[in-house]
Amino acid sequence: MAEMVEEKVESEYSGSITKRLMAYMKPYTKQMVLSIILVLLITVFELLRPILIGDAIDTYIEGYNQPYAIVEKSDLSFQGEYLSKDLEGADCFAQLLMYEDEYYYFTDLNAQESEELHEISLGSVVPESVTKDGMVIAGISGEKLDADELKVLRNNDFHGIIRIGILYTIILVLNLICTFVQTWVLQLTGQNIIYEIRKEIFHHVHSLPLRFFDTHPVGRIVTRATNDVESLHEMYATILIRLFRNSIKIIGLAVVMLSMNLTLALYSFILVPVIAALTVVFKRLSRKIHREIRTKISMLNTFLSENISGMRLIQIFANEKMKYDEFKDKNSELYRANIKQMSVFAIFRPLIYFLSQLALGIVLYMGGMNVLDSTLTIGILYVFINYISNFFEPIQDLAEQFSTLQNAFASAEKIFTILDEKNTILEKENPVILDEIKGKIEFKHAWFAYEKDDYVLRDVSFIIHPGEKVAFVGATGAGKSSILNLIGRYYDIQKGQILIDDVDIKDLSIAQIREAIGQMQQDVFIFTGDISSNIRLLNDDISDETIVKSAQTVNAAHFIEHLPEGYHEPVSERGSTLSSGQRQLLSFARTLAFDPKILVMDEATANIDTETEQLIQQALERLMEGRTTIMVAHRLSTIQHADNIIVMHKGKIREMGTHQQLLQNDGIYKKLYDLQLYSV
Structure with missing residues (x-):
């Protein structure tokens, strides 16, 4: 298939x-x-x-088959006569014949005799008589040439x-x-x-x-x-x-x-x-x-x-x-x-x-x-x-x-x-450029499906104010991660509206939206290079001092500085030489280095052990100061201090409130909390 x-x-x-x-x-x-x-x-x-x-x-190697014209002046002189291979206008001719590896020279020929001897030279030569000094053929007498004479006669052919x-x-x-x-x-x-x-x-x-x-x-x-x-x-x-x-x-x-x-x-x-x-x-x-x-x-x-x-x-x-x-x-x-x-x-x-x-x-x-x-x-x-x-x-x-x-x-x-694959996430020719993204996020009756009408989100509406810390919880497939992807406009909703600072994200610059969002995921991708390049991500505006400060803030410097080459320690594809917790800490440092206005954490602490998690909780609190923070977590202990917790179930918002309010409601959140509490 x-x-x-x-x-x-x-x-x-x-x-x-x-x-x-x-x-x-x-x-x-x-x-x-x-x-x-x-x-x-x-x-x-x-x-x-x-x-x-x-x-x-034809002209030189087999040249003995061609007749010569006897002329008044030419470059070839033989036996007191000047010879030329240009026969036009000539009355007197000469011809060279080969018979049994010997050469015979006929001279003072008229046009008819020259033509007759030429035809004989092209076919089988059958002389009437042959002597040591010459031959007679077709009633015409010719003298035998020695090697030196032949060389003189054919000098022009040689040249x-x-x-x-x-x-x-x-x-x-x-x-x-x-x-x-x-x-x-x-x-x-x-x-x-x-x-x-x-x-x-x-x-x-x-x-x-x-x-x-x-x-x-x-x-x-x-x-x-x-x-x-x-x-x-x-x-x-x-x-x-x-x-x-x-x-x-x-x-x-x-x-x-x-x-x-x-x-x-x-x-x-x-x-x-x-x-x-x-x-x-x-x-x-x-x-x-x-x-x-x-x-x-x-x-x-x-x-x-x-x-x-x-x-x-x-x-x-x-x-x-x-x-x-x-x-x-x-x-x-x-x-x-x-x-x-x-x-x-x-x-x-x-x-x-x-x-x-x-x-x-x-x-x-x-x-x-x-x-x-x-x-x-x-x-x-x-x-x-x-x-x-x-x-x-x-x-x-x-x-x-x-x-x-x-x-x-x-x-x-x-x-x-x-x-020819088309980018379905289209940006307007003249998008709205905000002076500064403050971090207000609003969903208005948003419907979203990855495939046709199989909706993952159904009529979702909520508002996140600048600086608020909001957490999304719910069972797997409830639509929590989809909300995060929609905020960064990696996908577009089919119905409804998503607004950032009261402006529809379809009217905003995609680059400005994504620059304002710092995303920390459960599965951290590490590129081949070194520690520093994985924090900077080829952004030359981020200085070495910023990299070090960011790593120290999220406690990533604790393991980086113990590496043989520190921030220049080579890392392979996907960071196989680093532990899951170390990769997560690098992700935190990477996000902080870009100084985003909106923080998005998708199970960002899932692969971090309890000790490491405690180390970064304080760093995360400092990191979230003045920033809109959106968290998705299955471990409810990590989101208890959120300003607002939104409970998702089958693509819809079922509950909303603080940790204490939701516990008092005795709803889905209370069941999830009790399940985790008693399973520990």
Whole structure:
């Protein structure tokens, strides 16, 4: 049942996740634009590198297949003639042929002879005759070149390869610099965004009413601020730009391939529709599974938080085995959800790889046939082979990035569900600010329920004058603690009015109300830090002298000064190193340090032994001087000197008066008093 509630809550968000996530990027528009520009440059560099190598193959490495034009002047001089690879407008040509690892040079060719020899050089060379000095082919004679002559002839090709090598190196360095800058900018931007989201969650959670914490486990809230926020980091720092980069890369590769060889490019893309269909299916499955995983993680964290906090109780009742079995079940659910995710990846990734290799095989076959037919150069075939590998790699990356994106979206849904929780305790735009809260409290026909019409308080009316000491007594569930929560406006009543100094608390500033109230509870929460910080509670206006004076007034200094480091003694979470009585005394010192006008004590002396209680009674009397004091206590001996005692029963006020008056009435209070008196 709990799991059904959890899943229902987790899937409530129905807004535009993408639009909302993008809103966090607005303050970093410049950084994102810079990253996009860098991505475009990186993509251009990646597209250029194969082209440079292909050009080196076709123009220089395989350069002997190209005819030379004999011109009047050029950088290449061979056997008294100037040669150029620019054939436009030339009438006289030369050609280099390779046969059985030997090179033969043909010169003084006309256009027809040059074209004929060029076609022969691209295919199978079958000479009519071969001698030690030359060969005859197609009726044209050519001389054999030795190594030195070949080196002179191909000197420009050698320098061309060096130039391409230098350019290739420059592009690599530029690519490295751009990648470094882009990665740094994105990671920094991502961390800044995540920092802001965490702050927003923490601030928003602090603003929510106590009703929210009554219905939401601590573990789930912690998961939102940690695991779920962290899953957004990769999206902002990596995924979005990689999605853009891979999309641009795919488009760029497609455009270049189509422009180089339309037929071969179309053969390369023949399997793209199949891959696109697989990607859509994968995306849908992945998002569903990621949602399930995030929910299971939240449930597991909630379970751990609750059970680690209650470890003492678990061990007291020897309940470890049952709790271990519960943990095992929840852990198994998360394990199975992760196995589902792995199964989807295990099927999708090999399928995409298989299709990419199949496409590569098609390109090799068709391109190889074209090379043999002399309709395609080896350099262009190399470019296509390189491009086809690079073409399917970003497609595969896109699918996996979609998976990570789905994970981020699943986390974002849960984060936004928390952020969209409304604070039901609303403050007016221009609340009333009193010059000073004197401490008069009045309830006028107040009705209050935690859930719908299940009223805890029913038509409650009373007045507490400034400086009065009023106590609420009654059986458990009578509504005593609810009254205290309503005075601090931690909850709002459904009907009636609550006034402080004759002003409706809904018209007052919430901050001013709570600053005026010092609340001492039975369950004292101690924060990790030291004694001093737990009294001050990060309020720098409270001096060290005030802390010491407050501790001395409530007799907390008696144990604090005996600690090894005194007021700077470290304390752990919940103050496990302190006794219950010591934690209560710290609570008294904390309250006094803030100098409130209204004191609220909810069973504040319940965990204090008789000796300690006697020590603080005098301190409490001094503390209550001039302050409105409201007490809730089951031990009637602690409230006998109250100015007014209000007896609650089933949400209503049944009796009201001083201790002696109520005893004389022989009502509920008298029965409670006799019960405690004779049970001692």
